[in-house]
């Protein structure tokens with residue numbers, strides 16, 4: 001008996017030690033000097049050719065010194081790491097000309113963009129080494145902080161981890177009329193938040209741990225230990241969680257209040273006062289912070305994660321650390337501060353009764369047919385692992401649908417749908433509040449939660465080329481936590497759609 005108790009004690013002590021390590025060592029980066037000036041990605045406005053705005057994006061390998069004295073092999077877009085902020089305007093016809101200079105196939109997906117399936121950059125729109133892929137579409141969605149990243153099936157995580165990603169911001173009449181900070185890099189700041197693991201030589205370590213890739217070193221716009229000088233007035237930060245798997249719970253070290261003004265798909269109706277923003281991989285948020293008091297503050301990620309289940313997140317180290325991201329250093333202001341707008345946008349709520357259909361989306365859980373999930377086989381969606389040759393869902397063009405996304409498993413999954421921006425109808429039966437009233441393309445679904453989302457499918461039928469829905473933990477997605485849907489004019493008329501899917 002005593003021996004058993006002793007054994008139990010050892011197990012308990014060991015578990016506590018491991019948890020301590022996960023939480024306080026692995027996921028904490030305190031003591032940064034913040035002596036590197038934050039890099040700001042170039043902006044790309046393109047050139048107008050025959051009435052179309054053309055952008056050239058070249059994906060290539062490179063190298064960059066992140067840590068002092070160490071060169072890290074990387075990949076990026078029009079540069080060694082990350083890519084330019086592509087600036088689009090609603091109403092314009094655009095061409096994005098993507099060249100792949102890697103020595104392997106990749107794709108480029110416009111995350112959050114409302115584009116035809118053939119232009120979406122999914123695993124089906126392969127760009128072979130040395131090839132160029134031209135994407136053409138009309139921008140007709142509202143102002144929003146979108147982004148782009150590779151989406152080749154099985155290697156999305158690795159390509160993104162190397163550094164291939166960038167912002168794609170849309171402006172419209174509303175965003176131009178609003179009295180908001182808009183001077184890029186001065187009071188309107190892009191922030192791509194990523195965790196990375198480095199080896200002793202400075203190379204990125206792409207190691208799957210707890211089913212995904214986590215790092216202990218934070219890079220902001222590809223800058224380690226960064227500082228940013230701003231004027232002592234109201235500043236706008238556009239946040240992107242560009243990490244493969246880590247969820248952040250973002251605030252300031254002095255707990256100051258700020259205002260969230262936008263979510264994934266556009267502006268909220270009114271500024272939302274808060275002191276935390278939860279950002280899962282793929283999610284974006286825009287916030288306004290008032291620095292008129294002249295006090296420095298460190299943007300950080302807190303251990304609390306109110307949406308995460310405590311036990312699950314405890315053991316995978318999600319959001320459990322105190323992660324310092326960026327020190328913001330106010331300087332004397334050269335102009336007056338922007339007032340806080342009273343109103344930002346109008347969001348008409350879509351009614352549940354408008355939906356033609358409710359589709360269940362079960363994240364995780366057992367595989368259909370009882371097959372074992374194993375190494376390289378990610379959590380399934382509706383019991384199925386991604387198959388490039390299989391269409392999982394067919395949506396009728398013009399329909400509004402409810403997707404009921406439930407997570408019976410043990411860990412949080414950020415669920416992303418291509419093509420659409422959706423509204424959250426309810427979470428565990430409760431009406432949304434705060435930032436969950438905004439337009440979203442990615443929603444965090446913690447273990448045990450059921451989130452009902454609603455969206456119109458009002459454009460871009462294609463009977464042959466599917467869109468994707470998937471978990472945005474990139475290693476889950478690469479291991480098959482993804483499905484394919486078609487949007488068609490008449491689901492009854494659909495023939496054998498799985499033929500030739502590979503080459504569309």
Ligand SMILES: [Cu+2]
Nearest residue numbers: 413471473476
């Ligand atoms: Cu997942």
